[in-house]
Amino acid sequence: MKAFLIDVAKCNGCHNCQISCKDEHCGTEWMPYAADQPMTGHFWCKVEEKVRGSVPVVRVSYTPLVCGHCDDAPCAAAAKDGAVYRHDDGLVVIDPAKAKGQRAIMDACPMGAIYWNEELNLPQKCTGCAHLLDDGWAEPRCVDACPTGALSFGEEGALDLKGAEPLGPLVGLGAHAWYKNLPKRFVAGCLVDFDSREVVVDAEAVLVDEAGTEVARVPTDDFGDFLFDQVEPAAYTVRVAGRELAADVREKDLNLGDIALR
Amino acid sequence: MTTNVKGTPIVKGLGFDSFGLGANACTVDIDEEQDKILRIRPFHFDEHQTPEELNAWKLEARGKTFEPGFKTLISPLSLCYKKRVYSKNRIPYPMRRVDWDPNGERHPETRGTSGYERISWDEAAQIVAGEIKRMHDEYSPEAILCEIDGHGETKVVHAAHGCITQLLDLCGGFTLQARQPDSWEGWYWGAKHVWGMDPLGQQNQQNNVIKDISEHGDAVLFWGCDPETTPLGWGGYMASRLCYWFTELGIKQIHISPDVNYTNAVHADKWIPVLPNTDAALQLAIAYTWIKEGTYDQAYLDTHAVGFENFRHYVLGGEDGVPKTPKWAERICGVPSYTIKALARYWAAHAVSIAHCNGGSFIRSCFAHEPARLEVALLGMQGVGKPGANQFKFMEWTLFGIPTLDPLPPSVHIPSLGAAYRGYVTGTKASFIPKTMIPEAIMNPPVQWYGHIAAGFPREDQFDGPYTFPPEGGSRIHMVWSDSPCWETCWNGGFKMQDALRHESIECVVVQHPWMENDTLFADIILPSNTKFETEDIGTDCDSGQWNVVFYERQAIQPIGESKSDKEVVAEVARALEQYGGVYEGMLDKYLGGKTDDEWIKVGFETSGVPEDLTFEEFKERQYYAFPTREDWKDIPAGIRQFHDDPEGHPLRTPSGKLEYYSTTLSHYFPDDRERGPIPHWIDEGAGHQERQYLERGRKYPFLLVSNHPHFRVHAQHDDVTWFREIETCKVTGPDGYKYEPVWVNPVDAGKLGLSTGDVVKVYNERGAVLGGVIVTERIMPGAVYQDHGARCDTVVLGEGGLDRGGANNLIAPTATTSKNAQNRQQIGL
Ligand SMILES: Nc1nc2c(c(=O)[nH]1)N[C@H]1C(S)=C(S)[C@@H](COP(=O)(O)OP(=O)(O)OC[C@H]3O[C@@H](n4cnc5c(=O)[nH]c(N)nc54)[C@H](O)[C@@H]3O)O[C@H]1N2
Ligand SMILES: Nc1nc2c(c(=O)[nH]1)N[C@H]1C(S)=C(S)[C@@H](COP(=O)(O)OP(=O)(O)OC[C@H]3O[C@@H](n4cnc5c(=O)[nH]c(N)nc54)[C@H](O)[C@@H]3O)O[C@H]1N2
Ligand code: SF4
Numbered sequence A: 001m002k003a004f005l006i007d008v009a010k011c012n013g014c015h016n017c018q019i020s021c022k023d024e025h026c027g028t029e030w031m032p033y034a035a036d037q038p039m040t041g042h043f044w045c046k047v048e049e050k051v052r053g054s055v056p057v058v059r060v061s062y063t064p065l066v067c068g069h070c071d072d073a074p075c076a077a078a079a080k081d082g083a084v085y086r087h088d089d090g091l092v093v094i095d096p097a098k099a100k101g102q103r104a105i106m107d108a109c110p111m112g113a114i115y116w117n118e119e120l121n122l123p124q125k126c127t128g129c130a131h132l133l134d135d136g137w138a139e140p141r142c143v144d145a146c147p148t149g150a151l152s153f154g155e156e157g158a159l160d161l162k163g164a165e166p167l168g169p170l171v172g173l174g175a176h177a178w179y180k181n182l183p184k185r186f187v188a189g190c191l192v193d194f195d196s197r198e199v200v201v202d203a204e205a206v207l208v209d210e211a212g213t214e215v216a217r218v219p220t221d222d223f224g225d226f227l228f229d230q231v232e233p234a235a236y237t238v239r240v241a242g243r244e245l246a247a248d249v250r251e252k253d254l255n256l257g258d259i260a261l262r
Numbered sequence B: 001m002t003t004n005v006k007g008t009p010i011v012k013g014l015g016f017d018s019f020g021l022g023a024n025a026c027t028v029d030i031d032e033e034q035d036k037i038l039r040i041r042p043f044h045f046d047e048h049q050t051p052e053e054l055n056a057w058k059l060e061a062r063g064k065t066f067e068p069g070f071k072t073l074i075s076p077l078s079l080c081y082k083k084r085v086y087s088k089n090r091i092p093y094p095m096r097r098v099d100w101d102p103n104g105e106r107h108p109e110t111r112g113t114s115g116y117e118r119i120s121w122d123e124a125a126q127i128v129a130g131e132i133k134r135m136h137d138e139y140s141p142e143a144i145l146c147e148i149d150g151h152g153e154t155k156v157v158h159a160a161h162g163c164i165t166q167l168l169d170l171c172g173g174f175t176l177q178a179r180q181p182d183s184w185e186g187w188y189w190g191a192k193h194v195w196g197m198d199p200l201g202q203q204n205q206q207n208n209v210i211k212d213i214s215e216h217g218d219a220v221l222f223w224g225c226d227p228e229t230t231p232l233g234w235g236g237y238m239a240s241r242l243c244y245w246f247t248e249l250g251i252k253q254i255h256i257s258p259d260v261n262y263t264n265a266v267h268a269d270k271w272i273p274v275l276p277n278t279d280a281a282l283q284l285a286i287a288y289t290w291i292k293e294g295t296y297d298q299a300y301l302d303t304h305a306v307g308f309e310n311f312r313h314y315v316l317g318g319e320d321g322v323p324k325t326p327k328w329a330e331r332i333c334g335v336p337s338y339t340i341k342a343l344a345r346y347w348a349a350h351a352v353s354i355a356h357c358n359g360g361s362f363i364r365s366c367f368a369h370e371p372a373r374l375e376v377a378l379l380g381m382q383g384v385g386k387p388g389a390n391q392f393k394f395m396e397w398t399l400f401g402i403p404t405l406d407p408l409p410p411s412v413h414i415p416s417l418g419a420a421y422r423g424y425v426t427g428t429k430a431s432f433i434p435k436t437m438i439p440e441a442i443m444n445p446p447v448q449w450y451g452h453i454a455a456g457f458p459r460e461d462q463f464d465g466p467y468t469f470p471p472e473g474g475s476r477i478h479m480v481w482s483d484s485p486c487w488e489t490c491w492n493g494g495f496k497m498q499d500a501l502r503h504e505s506i507e508c509v510v511v512q513h514p515w516m517e518n519d520t521l522f523a524d525i526i527l528p529s530n531t532k533f534e535t536e537d538i539g540t541d542c543d544s545g546q547w548n549v550v551f552y553e554r555q556a557i558q559p560i561g562e563s564k565s566d567k568e569v570v571a572e573v574a575r576a577l578e579q580y581g582g583v584y585e586g587m588l589d590k591y592l593g594g595k596t597d598d599e600w601i602k603v604g605f606e607t608s609g610v611p612e613d614l615t616f617e618e619f620k621e622r623q624y625y626a627f628p629t630r631e632d633w634k635d636i637p638a639g640i641r642q643f644h645d646d647p648e649g650h651p652l653r654t655p656s657g658k659l660e661y662y663s664t665t666l667s668h669y670f671p672d673d674r675e676r677g678p679i680p681h682w683i684d685e686g687a688g689h690q691e692r693q694y695l696e697r698g699r700k701y702p703f704l705l706v707s708n709h710p711h712f713r714v715h716a717q718h719d720d721v722t723w724f725r726e727i728e729t730c731k732v733t734g735p736d737g738y739k740y741e742p743v744w745v746n747p748v749d750a751g752k753l754g755l756s757t758g759d760v761v762k763v764y765n766e767r768g769a770v771l772g773g774v775i776v777t778e779r780i781m782p783g784a785v786y787q788d789h790g791a792r793c794d795t796v797v798l799g800e801g802g803l804d805r806g807g808a809n810n811l812i813a814p815t816a817t818t819s820k821n822a823q824n825r826q827q828i829g830l
């Protein structure tokens, strides 16, 4: 069983995976594995980006999205004539000959990993570069081109899957694209004594949940900054220097900005 | 149907800095039968050489290990290149502008708007040769301006730029468009006067700096530095991996810039937003804090510096009555005084290095010499050269073949293909014009300046001159021949250049280029050149940070259309010149240097420095040779440790051999220069510039434009790659479906202006306007807006005061130089 392991903490957002996939599949057909991909508009591998926080605590999280090659693949279930099949090594492949006209295949994927080829009247998606693997390659193009090791590929048993999870829409479908360090939320702030115009170093900042339980505790650093990283989306309170500030990060990350010492 | 999955693997260097300096080694699989490029992928060093033969290095620090890996870390700018080769934008055959008749009306005024018709190669070569002959007869060779200085594909025998000058040198000369040290302006015109450091002005002894930081560093200041973008042009992702390595080691990464660049976005531990080109104020306030709190290294300055007292006097307000306090700086640079103090204290208490690529826009803006030399001044105050404290670069690790620029374990040799390079080699020319002065030189000669201008000259050259164009008794410009037609979008004051190209004095414009873009549309004759995939050549990659490598570049595909390599294009003209006899006799063979391509490739191979027992045939067979790591790499002193330990024994290249906080040379040569005096200062405004937000002009144009080097382009290159253009953040699709160049606007400013993501805005000043597509984002600080430079021109109204739809913001950048004595160039200020 082959699988992808994607550590988003190591993803620099370079788009090598997305571009190398296009380099391999646009304008070149690899029958019987894949018909050629349209020059633009398909993203068999797609780097998603999200800007988080506000000036001056801003970061960007990138998440490369690839087909999960699910055990219980809804796309396969929706296909007629066995147009979606499982390759020897477990990869889920759409047969370009049999799948013609079958829009239901595309509509079935819960994460939108399948794209419609207007010209060929065909649903298309990641093949796992099965044509290359069958030709002796150890990894598909996207993984080969990844400069940081954020993407890896191999026998599922040989990958270090500790702490890895499938993407939300594929939970329960037996997906074989595993993600590590998916972004959660952060709460940040900076403690300032505006009377002396100095940052406050080494003050305790405490993050408390709705039940009043302490979730985390950090000291402010040399710049007066504190950061609670990778916390669950929830409504919290930050206690710092005798102040209490609401920190609702259910929807998005929060930079509380400069907090005046009282 | 393609059945040949593997294809035939060949090697191509897909870096885009040209000048015969290769980079970004890629393996390219081709389908020979179908004459097609199959794929572009990383190149493997260990295909024919073992890790032992390469003397594979690793860094070990704090219980962790870093290894370079055996395949190149290429970027999407290389991976996408099929799209450039097969671009719809390729010029298929020679063309003539329809209303330009060499024997009749020439209509200079319709350049940029009129259409083209197909002509044969023979006709094109005849016309160009005829025009050269006419220039020689009616004027003088200097009447021909050669624009041959751009970046571009890295070809050697088929050089992208400068083949033209090989020909014109043989028949009397030409006027050279002399390229400024535009990448390093501030370092070149400023920092050099503090610490020597030729040729660029940035620290030129960087060996083992990464090892040193890994072992001893607490923090790295990324001061206008984006290793996730700018190393990609010619280096790849080693720099990215080093940022992850620093994070793994717990080395704090502090970013100082107006925007959240692509490195800040994923690696920063701290971002200090600073308003564009106000770094000098921030730097002065840091110096002030150290002086007031006694936290700088006076003992080091006593033995390593001269003139610190003068600088101290200025910082404390002795000269102008204004102490350069954090509060003073806050008003100018937008960094709160408490953050400035915190940064100053952190820096003084820790081992801190400063990282750059080339320095960013603040090193290319008006008065860029000031922040550049202030940075060196600050480094000196904390004992630069001590463990964990140097300045270093994430790119150009073997620039100019200098072995001390590599901060990673260096290879035993930096191969040079100079002997085979058929392009232009920098040097002095009898007739030349600084690039930024071209529009003036064409429309309003004479013009005057100091120095030879080009990057690479030693500090002393800045005092040479003045020079004048046209030279005594010489002709003004009447013909332009360009192989780097992106002046409009890459150089400041592009609208003015559009006027110059349509000026009545310009009788003929010839452009040779693979793609129909930018200045190409101003040509009277267009000659289609081609990409490196269509030729056979030799190349190197010395910028990967892994091992230096020299490779054979097989031809991948047949030329597209009727295109020829730049070398062959010029050969067509050389052949056509022969009919005139005299100096032109035998011109083709003289131009070709009496050698075939293969013979030139062999010259390159033989002089590159590969081991003697490797034959040319073997080399072509295995396609590459990689040079192993130096055996003694661990023993090389880190950075400028030797100067730190023994300043007398290892002096700097300044007149005193020390850090010069007061430059006696500047005070000697330019005693009245108020914009670049002997001591680094904060400069509010100058004759050519009123870019500060709090000055009168600033109230009219209140936003400062940050125009970085593009993430998804190399300057003007790659703008037509649809695989990038479809990325949401690469272009903004307007309501009319047009792909606009993004303009980042902070939500605070967007609120004031009533803008939202997807809107089309006009970015304007007194020089004209360009359009852009708004992205409202926290990635830019309030008061500044951001739009990359290098977008493809799509000009609606040509010339000064014009309007461009493509978003080529250099069209409206100021043309003035930083001071009359420094040919600086700058971009910021709306
Ligand atoms: N606003 C702003 N402007 C800037 C800067 C900035 O920071 N901000 N930075 C400046 C800097 S540092 C630089 S170096 C300049 C870059 O300016 P340039 O070096 O002039 O720009 P490039 O686009 O890299 O390349 C020049 C031209 O060569 C062409 N070319 C590529 N390959 C070939 C080939 O094989 N044959 C031929 N004939 N042509 C080829 C390209 O298409 C392009 O038209 O821009 C400067 N402009
Ligand atoms: N992808 C890609 N790579 C390239 C190039 C390219 O065009 N594209 N061009 C190549 C060339 S010729 C060169 S010279 C180098 C250029 O390399 P650099 O000079 O390092 O690049 P820039 O993009 O100009 O600036 C780097 C960063 O400076 C910051 N910055 C901008 N303005 C200011 C300011 O006023 N103050 C401070 N503190 N920071 C500021 C921004 O965050 C920006 O990301 O890159 C080379 N590599
Ligand atoms: S991710 Fe979507 S396309 Fe891929 S196997 Fe699962 S259901 Fe099918």
Ligand code: SF4
Pocket (backbone or CB within 6 Å): A020, A021, A022, A024, A044, A045, A066, A125, A126, A127, A128, A129, A140, A141, A142, A143
């Ligand atoms: S495995 Fe192949 S087809 Fe799938 S995303 Fe990666 S490169 Fe594209």
Ligand code: SF4
Pocket (backbone or CB within 6 Å): A010, A011, A012, A013, A014, A015, A016, A017, A018, A047, A062, A064, A142, A145, A146, A147, A148, A149, A150, A151
């Ligand atoms: S290639 Fe790797 S680092 Fe680059 S975007 Fe894809 S996953 Fe991220």
Ligand SMILES: [Ca+2]
Pocket (backbone or CB within 6 Å): B295, B296, B297, B347, B348, B349, B350, B382
């Ligand atoms: Ca100190």
Ligand SMILES: [Ca+2]
Pocket (backbone or CB within 6 Å): B397, B406, B408, B409, B410, B411, B542, B545, B546, B547, B548
């Ligand atoms: Ca090296």
Ligand SMILES: [Mo+4]
Pocket (backbone or CB within 6 Å): B182, B183
């Ligand atoms: Mo440059």
